[in-house]
Amino acid sequence: MPRFEIDVDPVDHITSDAIGQPGQRVFYIQAWQDQRTVTVIIEKAQLQSLAVGVEQFMAQIMAENPELEEASGDYIEDKMHINPPVEPLFRVGEIGLGYEKERDLVVLFVKELLLEDADPESAAVVRFWSTRSQVRMMARWGAELVQRGRPLCPQCGQPMEPEGHFCPKKNGHKH
DSSP, X not given: OOSOXXXXXXXXXXXXXXXXXXXXXXXXXXXXXXXXXXXXXXXXXXXXXXXXXXXXXXXXXXXXXXXXXXXXXXXXXXXXXXOSSOOOSOBEEEEEEEEETTTTEEEEEEEEOOOTTSOGGGOOEEEEEEOHHHHXXXXXXXXXXXXXXXXXXXXXXXXXXXXXXXXXXXXXXXX
């Protein structure tokens, strides 16, 4: 039995955001519904994968439902930042997407990351029920956030700090 399950159904707004300097950022997904705010921590790589997955999922929905209007992904940056206080419920371990055709809503399903010895059935769950446009805006903003990180070394592909980094392709010399 999960520690808890929360359905934010439907969200008034959903977003992803990061707090901190590149290289030390913490990434979040946050949704609002009426007076309630639900926030979870997500890894940068998970957000990057989610952004790609949402676009693929939207293409699949459109292929199966050609009568639907295309979901907009145009966002206004000032409206995509998370609202304080940031009190995450948990760190995300699993992410999934689903679609309910009758209500034309996408569900973003997140499950708590547990310690190795914990019962997998005890993981907390949050389901964010959003319009296709809300999810697409969140995903596109998330992809933009990921791109705003540290630049990658053209030699080894690893993130570079402002003062440079020790590149294995350059025999460890600072570049």
